[in-house]
Amino acid sequence: MSTPERRIALSSPWIDERDEELVLEVLRSGWLSLGPTGPRFEELLAQAVDAPYCAAVSSGTSGLHLCMRLAGVGPGDEVITSPYSFVASANCAMYEGAIPVFADIDPNTYNLDPAAVEAAITPKTKAIVAVDIFGYPCELDPLIDICERHGLALVEDACEALGAKYKGKPLGSHGxxxxxxxxxxxxxxxxxxxxxxxxxxxxxxxxxxLRNQGRLETSSWLQHGRFGFNYRMDDLSAALGVGQLEKLDRILAARKEAAARYSQILAGLDVELPIADDADHERSWFVYVVKLPAGVDRDAIALNLVGQGIACAPYLPSIHLQPYMREQFGFSEGLCPVSEDASARTLAIPFHARIPREDQERVAAALAAALEAA
Ligand SMILES: Cc1ncc(COP(=O)(O)O)c(C=O)c1O
Incomplete structure (x- = not known):
């Protein structure tokens, strides 16, 4: 029997000795939360995205939730967002009793189509959650214009897009x-x-x-000026984040290189590759997602790859068709046809900063054979 080939993971963090050192330092200091490392991380992140202010939190989801508070979103309000995203970008509105309204996407960028957003506005609309999906910047200027004209709050879900730029300026620096x-x-x-x-x-x-249980700057530990949450980031996490940000440029460059290699290796296949950057949009590579031809059984292709030890994932299902969304709001097929078509055909393949070329070649060969067989 031949030995099975090594498994190729979908993603993999880049952790090195410097990261270990920084985390150990905090661990040994005994100051595991609300110490000096959180602010250090915040400072570096603010610098990286050229933002005046940065608040670290416990997750992207908790950050989105807090942004609903900033926007004053409450029960009965509507929040327009993308169906082609991770569920948190819609759930954040529901946490405040608001209704997620899905506007369809552009078939090439997979980001919100501003015309669809404008068409979805009603007197109840309070905010727009615009997602930079797969690290590709969304149409910020048209969306900002819509928000200004209709008096809406704009929240950018840049969870997948650290390092991306819109019109030459980093995401995070647009106000x-x-x-x-x-x-x-x-x-x-x-x-x-x-x-x-x-x-x-x-x-x-x-x-x-809000992230610190509603404590006020002026209040003592057990005084709570407002209703808040525990959405703090601990100092061990922040220490790892400091190490990661120290090598952010190298990480982003390596991911860009890996993506370029895929685009070259996959060029002859009958799949749509991720859209290239243009003058207004500079992607930060998060995942590498291909779109299979219409009519090809994407899930069978995925199973085929997984059977060969190649991880892959059907990024992304349309949020409005998730079971809890159908049940709570009665959403069904046909609401966002462009998103639904993308959801049926897109596939994320193994991708990370240090993926070896030979792994990418194995993925490409397996994908080519699976497409041939399909
Ligand atoms: C687009 C998008 N929004 C929100 C999130 C939520 O982030 P977290 O998993 O840190 O809560 C993610 C992460 O998976 C994401 O990809």
Whole structure:
């Protein structure tokens, strides 16, 4: 019997000795939360995205939730967002009793189509959660314009897009709140963790209070000026984040290189590759997602690859068709046809900063054979 080939993971964090050193330092200091490492991480992240203010939080999801508070979203309000995203970008509105409204996406960028967003606005609309899916910047200027004309709050779910730029400026530097996430599949990781950056000092102060059980700057530990949450990031996570941010440029460059290699290796296959950057959009590579031809059984292809030890995932299912969404809001097929078509045909293949070329070649060969067989 031949030995099975080594498994190729879908993603993998880049952890090195410097990260270990920084985490150990905090561990040995005994100051595991609310110490000096959280602010150090926040400072570096603010610098990296050129944002005036940064509040670290316990996850991207908690960051999005706090942004609903910043936007004043409450029961009965509507929040427009993308169906082609991770569920947290819609759930955050539901946490506050609001209704998620899904506007369809652009078939090439997979990001919100501004015209669809505008068409979805009603008198109940309070905010837009725009997602930079797969690290590709969303159409910020048209969305900002829509928000200004209709008096809506804009929250950017940049959880997958650390390092991306819109019109030459980093995401996070455009004034409105942007949310970041650091789960281990992201460009940088803190284990679990997230952050919100903003250009507004008042928003920053509110974030700092809300993440810390509603404590006020002036109050003692057991005085709570407002209703808040425990959405703090601990110092061990922040220490790992400091190490990660120290090598952010190398991580982003390596991911870009790996993506370029895939685009070259996969060029002859009958699949749509991720859209290239243009003058306005500079992607930060989060995942590498291909779109299979219509009519091909994507799930059979995925099973075939997994059977050969190649991890892959059907990124992304349309949120409005998740069982709990159908049940609670009665959403069904046909609501967002472009998103639904993408959901049926897109596939994320193994991708991370240090993926070896030979693994990428094995993935490409397996994908080619699976497509041939399909
Ligand atoms: C687009 C998007 N939004 C939100 C999140 C939520 O982040 P977290 O898993 O840190 O809560 C993620 C992460 O998976 C994401 O990809």
């Amino acid at each position: 409105h709140p942007a949310v970041w996430a650091f789960y281990p599949n992201k460009q940088i990781t803190t284990g679990e963790g997230g952050a919100v950056t903003t250009g507004d000092e008042e928003q920053y102060k509110l974030l700092v209070s």
